[in-house]
Amino acid sequence: MKQVFSKAEENMKKTLNALSKEYIAIRAGRANPAVLDKVLVDYYGVPTPINQIAAVSVTEARTLLIQPWDGSILKEIEKAIQTSDLGINPQNDGKFIRIIFPALTEDRRREIVKDVAKLAEEAKISVRSTRRDSIETLKKMKKEAEITEDDLKQAEKHVQDLTDSFCKKIDNMSDEKQKEIMSI
Numbered sequence: 329m330k331q332v333f334s335k336a337e338e339n340m341k342k343t344l345n346a347l348s349k350e351y352i353a354i355r356a357g358r359a360n361p362a363v364l365d366k367v368l369v370d371y372y373g374v375p376t377p378i379n380q381i382a383a384v385s386v387t388e389a390r391t392l393l394i395q396p397w398d399g400s401i402l403k404e405i406e407k408a409i410q411t412s413d414l415g416i417n418p419q420n421d422g423k424f425i426r427i428i429f430p431a432l433t434e435d436r437r438r439e440i441v442k443d444v445a446k447l448a449e450e451a452k453i454s455v456r457s458t459r460r461d462s463i464e465t466l467k468k469m470k471k472e473a474e475i476t477e478d479d480l481k482q483a484e485k486h487v488q489d490l491t492d493s494f495c496k497k498i499d500n501m502s503d504e505k506q507k508e509i510m511s512i
Contacts (some may be wrong), residue, residue: 351447393426444509452498
């Protein structure tokens with residue numbers, strides 16, 4: 329029974345970590361190198377993250393500076409950023425690439441807040457799916473007489489409490505991110 333609980337908790341933690349990474353990558357008007365984490369550059373035929381082939385730094389509040397270690401891939405980095413779904417235009421000066429993030433409009437902020445809420449809902453669906461799988465496993469254990477009816481009821485309550493706890497954490501993360509976006 330403890331295996332079921334620990335597996336459920338582990339899966340829920342993974343969901344929370346994945347949501348956290350998604351939120352870090354959301355562009356909220358400030359320059360954040362994490363927005364480039366999903367952009368892959370064709371580096372000698374191998375899709376490679378930008379942070380593995382260049383130094384990425386924040387020079388001003390809304391400006392990222394990308395300095396490739398190999399100057400010959402500057403064009404590939406620029407192309408990868410342009411074709412990504414980030415909606416930003418890199419500026420190539422021959423040695424560096426600058427990315428200037430425009431200030432967010434009220435409408436854009438609202439769109440981002442909707443995306444944040446959607447990601448939170450997807451995370452909660454994942455947590456609930458983990459709960460469902462755990463309860464099914466517990467019911468199989470009851471059917472095979474590994475646990476009693478009382479143990480099953482107690483275990484279901486424990487799994488539900490775990491689910492509620494993680495859903496509350498997801499809601500808190502979502503609320504914080506939404507406040508951050510709307511306060512910029």
